[in-house]
Amino acid sequence: MNEITAFNATGAQIQNADTMPHSIEAEQQLLGALLTNNDVYDRVAAIIGAQHFYDPVHARIFETAAARIAKNNLASPVTLKAFLEDDEGLKELGGPAYLVNLAGAAISSFAVRDYAQMIYDLAIRRELIALGHDIAGKAARMEVDSEPKDQIVEAEQQLYKLSEQGQTQTGFQSFLKAVTDAVNVANAAYQRDGGLSGISAGLTDMDKMLGGLHKSDLLILAGRPSMGKTSLATNIAFNVAKAYRRGTKPDGTQGAVEGGVVGFYSLEMSAEQLAARILSEASEIPSQQIRSGDMTEAEFRKFVDAAKQLESCPLFIDDTPALPISQLAARARRLKRTQGLDLLIIDYLQLVRGTGKSDNRVNEISEITMGLKAIAKELDIPVIALSQLSRQVESREDKRPQLSDLRESGSIEQDADVVMFVFREEYYAEREQPSEDRLEEMAAWQERMERLHGMAEVIIGKQRHGPIGTIKLSFEGKFTRFGNLVQPWQQSDDQEF
Known part of the structure; x- marks a missing residue:
């Protein structure tokens, strides 16, 4: 047998045929x-x-x-x-x-x-x-x-x-196996009293519209600045992690039977800032007071108690800026292997880097969205990626976003299973206040503000497995918290916000 010598990229000899692994x-x-x-x-x-x-x-x-x-x-x-x-x-x-x-x-x-x-x-x-x-x-x-x-x-x-x-192709599978998998998913929903086949986001109307957060789905959550997309993503992450309960799943394996382990890539805010937002929601102390330290002793004690309760929450934050999609995937795999992983959130998509091979930003975004969808399928988890919207929203009479408003929208819209938009009309109405001497206009504006106060909409612009439509939520700006909106016919119910 002729001897074979291996060389590395620099041209230096590595090992001879006797020591390199082979058979x-x-x-x-x-x-x-x-x-x-x-x-x-x-x-x-x-x-x-x-x-x-x-x-x-x-x-x-x-x-x-x-x-x-x-x-x-x-x-x-x-x-x-x-x-x-x-x-x-x-x-x-x-x-x-x-x-x-x-x-x-x-x-x-x-x-x-x-x-x-x-x-x-x-x-x-x-x-x-x-x-x-x-x-x-x-x-x-x-x-x-x-x-x-x-x-x-x-x-x-x-x-x-x-x-x-190392990912060998699964190739074709029999229809029997595919049908069995579909029945197992339906059974999971049936066991939850006809509720969800996916993970609950902790928001009743959103869960009804989406059927929960489904495994292997890529969900895009988009909105203009100050609409509250990071707050909504943080709320969902907190709700899923807070509900986490480990046990034996229907297939006999150990894992999350309720809620889940959450990985949160915060590419814009630091881990400390994100934690402060979650603590504001949990302790019901305005985030502004937390930032400035303007709290009474009772409020501070409440804040510390909330922090202690959250210590055991399986929520993992990575605030490394400008992460390449390859590293993002590798770190998600590592988290799944070491701690488990049931939901991944990226805040936000435009801050993720591609491999650097393309000078075209649209092609780079396409590579990133394809990479995120691949992560969702490979790790068998839902992935929520936040996205910015283009400025053309601001120039329209009706500021409600639509699919064409997504920046570099082609690939995002194509790869996503669900596209959602966060919209708060109150934000725009505040900036349309008339001068005080125009009494009729001021009265109409005040009536409009009262009607819109504390309300938000999540618009489902695309859903591969279900209906599109609008979900109405409550929004408490001081706690950066979204909640279930009590409808007029539910006023007598003891519904928790």
Whole structure:
């Protein structure tokens, strides 16, 4: 066997053939089974490619055989001989006779998938070794334009790409399995007295309209500045984390049976500012008083008690600014692995960075929304991403937002399962106050302000699995809190805000 030497990106030798992880025997068994029975290819193609073979001659044999099979042609020692008889590496191994020996030595094709997985795992180990040496080599070189923090980001991106390779395709599944999954989802809703199949957002009318926050869904929550989109996202995060209860799920696994573990990427506000908002809601002390420290002793005691009650809430905040989508995904995976993860919130979408390969902002946003949808599907959780709206809303008579107001709207609208807009008419009405000498206009304005006070709307502009429409909520600005709005016919009920 010819000796193979591995090199890293800097050209330095890493290890020789004796120490790099590999199994020549597994490669020989897989190739032998493939050349004996071409049907084997369909069972291994989703796991490995030519690049995963350690011996370059084996890689070329697999590549040639795969190309023949893809065209519905026979790949056997006889047919491959014509393509590989001039291959110098194959000549060192005995020429075309080596192909015959491979086919003759194949014991059985039943274990071929195990061989493929073994070859793949060993290839990943070699790539990890090469990446480790590459990182060490770059860190050792003192270069002005190569900052350590940039090297960390680059290393994380390379590891992310490597982890992405490990996702084998699930391929087609039977309709029976799909139907069973659908019945399980419906059963979950039925067990909750016909309520929700997803996680409750803690807001009754929103839950009714959405059916809860569904796994693998990407929900976009958009609004103009000061509409309260961060407040609504914070309220939902708090409601889900507060309701968290762990137990045995219908499928027999352990996890959240109520509420859930929440991951919150706060790219605009610091973790401390976000926590202050949540504490304001929980303690019912205005956030302005918390910021200024203008509290009585009783209020401060109430504030501290609320903080103690929230200590056990499974709400995790990451306030790293300008996170690349690759790091965002990697950190979400890590949180799911270490603490569990049932809901992910990103505040906000336009502050996430792409991979930096595109100079076009629309293409970058498209890459980010596709990445967020991929996270939702891969981790099997709902992902809520906040988004800005364009200024064209302000120039219209009716300020209610619509889908075309989304900034870089094409990809956001396309990838999202649900698009929601937060709208508070009170905000705009406040800025239309007439002068005090115009008595009739002032009286009409005051009547309008009384009607709109403490009211907010969440407009469902798109919902892939349900109706669109408007949800009316209450809004308490001093606590930055959204709540269930008591309708006129519910006034006699003891409904909790």
